[in-house]
Amino acid sequence: IVPTPLTDIVQAAVQGVTDQELGRQVALGTLADASVMADASKIEQALTNLLSNAFKYSPAGGEVSLSARTGERDGEEQLVIEVRDHGIGMTPEQLARAFERFYRADASGNIPGTGLGLNLVKEIAEIHGGRIELASKPGAGTTASLWLKLAHETADDGEAVPA
Numbered sequence: 001i002v003p004t005p006l007t008d009i010v011q012a013a014v015q016g017v018t019d020q021e022l023g024r025q026v027a028l029g030t031l032a033d034a035s036v037m038a039d040a041s042k043i044e045q046a047l048t049n050l051l052s053n054a055f056k057y058s059p060a061g062g063e064v065s066l067s068a069r070t071g072e073r074d075g076e077e078q079l080v081i082e083v084r085d086h087g088i089g090m091t092p093e094q095l096a097r098a099f100e101r102f103y104r105a106d107a108s109g110n111i112p113g114t115g116l117g118l119n120l121v122k123e124i125a126e127i128h129g130g131r132i133e134l135a136s137k138p139g140a141g142t143t144a145s146l147w148l149k150l151a152h153e154t155a156d157d158g159e160a161v162p163a
Contacts, residue, residue: 001037001038001039001128002037002038003035003037003151004035004036004037004038004043004151005034005035006031006032006033006034006035006036006068006081007031007033009038009040009043009044009047010031010047010066010068010081012040012044013044013047013048013051014026014028014051014066016048017048017051017052017055024055024061024064026051026064026065026066027063027064027065027066028065028067029065029066029067030067030069031067031068032068032069032070032079034068034070034079034150035150035151036148036149036150036151037128037148037149037150037151038128038148039127039128042124042127042128043124043146043148045120045124046120046121046124046125046132046146047066047081047083047146049117049118049120049121050083050117050121050146051064051083052117053085053117053118053144054083054084054085054087054142054144055085057085057087057088057142058085058086058087058088059086059087062085062086062087063085063086064084064085065082065083065084065085066081066082066083066084067081067082067084068080068081068082069082070150071147073131073147077150078130078147078148078149078150079147079148079149079150080145080146080147080148081145081146081148082143082144082145083143083144083146084141084142084143084144085141085142086140086141087141087142088138088139088141089136089137089138089139089140089141089142090134090136090137090138090142091138094136095134095136098118098134099118099122100119101116118132118134121144121146125146125147125148128148128149129148129149130146130147130148130149131146131147132144132146132147133145
């Protein structure tokens with residue numbers, strides 16, 4: 001886990017998922033000009049899972065967006081990456097179980113997946129000292145918020161260090 005520019009991670013995840021989704025695009029919102037403390041490949045995997053879910057649970061052509069900003073969490077400034085869809089959404093009961101292994105919000109079998117994606121995102125976030133949160137309403141879509149520790153530059157040598 002080292003200081004990593006946010007834009008590098010986001011670009012890799014967006015490129016990977018748009019290739020898989022046959023031309024569907026992620027609407028990129030404002031991205032904070034920041035570095036995070038990260039194993040870049042793991043955070044890319046977490047974002048890929050969140051973006052893939054957003055596409056799976058959105059109607060064909062439904063917008064999926066990603067933005068990132070700084071915000072205060074647990075008394076410190078952190079970075080939050082938000083992935084939003086305008087898909088089927090989840091009930092409070094589904095939200096309560098969303099991070100369980102093998103849990104599928106759609107039990108019909110019409111949407112592909114194993115039910116491991118959000119559980120994996122949660123584990124990756126926790127390993128990084130961060131967290132994942134979901135906000136959703138049936139028929140109104142879901143917003144996933146991935147909170148990560150910021151890296152800050154030191155005055156001595158310009159190298160980024162953990163906050």
